[in-house]
Amino acid sequence: MSTQTIEVDGLRQRYGDFEAVRGIDFSVASGQLFALLGTNGAGKTTTMEVLEGFRPAASGSVRLLDADPYRHRRALRPRVGIMLQESGLIGDLTVAETVSLWRDLHARPLPASSVLDQVDLTEKSGTAVRQLSGGQKRRLDLALAIVGRPEVLFLDEPTTGMDPEARIGTWRLIQELVAGGTTVLLTTHYLEEAERLADRIAIMHRGEIRIAGTVPEVVSGHGDRIAFRVPAHIPIDALPLLDGLPPEITVADGLPTARWTVTGGDPDGRAHRAVAALLAWAVEQSVTLDRLSVRPASLEDVFLSIVENQ
């Protein structure tokens, strides 16, 4: 028995001549939430569809609950909950009728009232699906994915179209499911969603995983950012080197801002050392460090550096 609930090794997938997934590897341990981030067209949905058993892996191997998800789709189905990127709800049915239809497909479904309560749709029970907002439909999709008490949950952009309140409610529900032992693979465009929910993340771009790990691991490789606004009387070439590097200069409102990214090998001490050097320089030059900021790289910095540089 593998301790990994999901294992992907060297997966490749093509549509005709176009290779949408170009050899990716990752695994998700039981009871963990793994988030796949990436630009549109990165290959996230394609990867999920292989794991969901909708199509065989063209090359490489995927395992779900120690089985081949394509060959053993029937056996796996009761153990897996799926929320597709595009929902296939029937517009004429009410919310309650939809949940009831899905409960009938499962051996041990959650009570309808409890699942509607969990996704905050109790008041919409009698409403036709057609009349729901985009965010409400997304919550109904989530209800259907969890109604069979799945061990593994696939959530493809679960909160797209939700207002902030519904999104926060959905995050809470996902956290409760993970706390209860459910393994989750999620895709999202919202970096904050991944930061809040994920044990581990991978950022995909053009069919490849460009970086993966816990959020602190992923951001620590991208350095700490130090910046201040340079007074008019200081020439740019008089600014110090920090960690051996000159600053990048950007101009806002007519005043230059100097920015350094320190990436030295010691993530805990490097910002301290660089700021100490900057302060020593400032004292020597009698310069006040206007709008001084020191911060770790954010997930957004990492994401942008991946999608903008190639």
Ligand SMILES: Nc1ncnc2c1ncn2[C@@H]1O[C@H](COP(=O)(O)OP(=O)(O)O)[C@@H](O)[C@H]1O
């Ligand atoms: N059925 C299909 N036929 C042809 N190309 C497809 C098909 N589905 C997806 N693609 C292409 O494969 C790439 C990856 O798509 P997808 O997996 O949906 O990415 P993501 O979910 O990350 O946005 C995209 O360039 C998309 O246009």
Ligand SMILES: [Mg+2]
């Ligand atoms: Mg997608």
